[in-house]
Amino acid sequence: MSMIKTSIARVIVKWNLRKHTDVSISFLDAFSNTANLLIMLPEEEEDFKQSLGLVSGLEYTNKNIYLLMHDFKVSLLPFNLRSKAIEYGIIDVNWLELPKHKFIEKLKFKNINAVLDLNRKENLFYSYTAVLLNPKLRMGFVKKDSDRYYNFQVRNLGRNPEISYKNFLNCIKMF
Numbered sequence: 001m002s003m004i005k006t007s008i009a010r011v012i013v014k015w016n017l018r019k020h021t022d023v024s025i026s027f028l029d030a031f032s033n034t035a036n037l038l039i040m041l042p043e044e045e046e047d048f049k050q051s052l053g054l055v056s057g058l059e060y061t062n063k064n065i066y067l068l069m070h071d072f073k074v075s076l077l078p079f080n081l082r083s084k085a086i087e088y089g090i091i092d093v094n095w096l097e098l099p100k101h102k103f104i105e106k107l108k109f110k111n112i113n114a115v116l117d118l119n120r121k122e123n124l125f126y127s128y129t130a131v132l133l134n135p136k137l138r139m140g141f142v143k144k145d146s147d148r149y150y151n152f153q154v155r156n157l158g159r160n161p162e163i164s165y166k167n168f169l170n171c172i173k174m175f
Helices: 003-016 027-032 045-058 071-076 079-084 101-108 124-132 161-173
Strands: 036-040 064-070 085-088 114-117 137-141 152-154
Touching (some): 036 124, 045 064, 064 071, 079 085, 101 124, 137 161
Parallel strands (some): 036 064, 036 114, 114 137, 137 152
């Protein structure tokens, strides 16, 4: 995406979120009371592979887990996870590479209570989607402007994605 489009998208997102406020929540109860969990799988290939360990680590919970990813990445999922995939494609993204209203409405139909954004690098599409769904709990890695998008953030330690996702999973297991 060009720098101009990225700048315009950031301004629009910032403008749209100016009145958005989070209510105080107890993180101890927030995750345990979650029925429907949306996990946003990362764009980066190595991160995508390593994040599947985190997804497997959450299968023990009695939650409906949905996996959000590009439509062409569904074939990379293990067979047992493919039914949990929510894919998006070019028709779900506007010219600024932000989610279209119709796509957000499709996701809202799932009654998502918590969102885990597993992108370690900034991805405005996923971050903005997490806020627009308005779940009680939005978790993601610390990155640029992440305070605006997530109410629980995990520090990305180093360049090794395997360690980062294990730390993320350990943070979730605390609840």
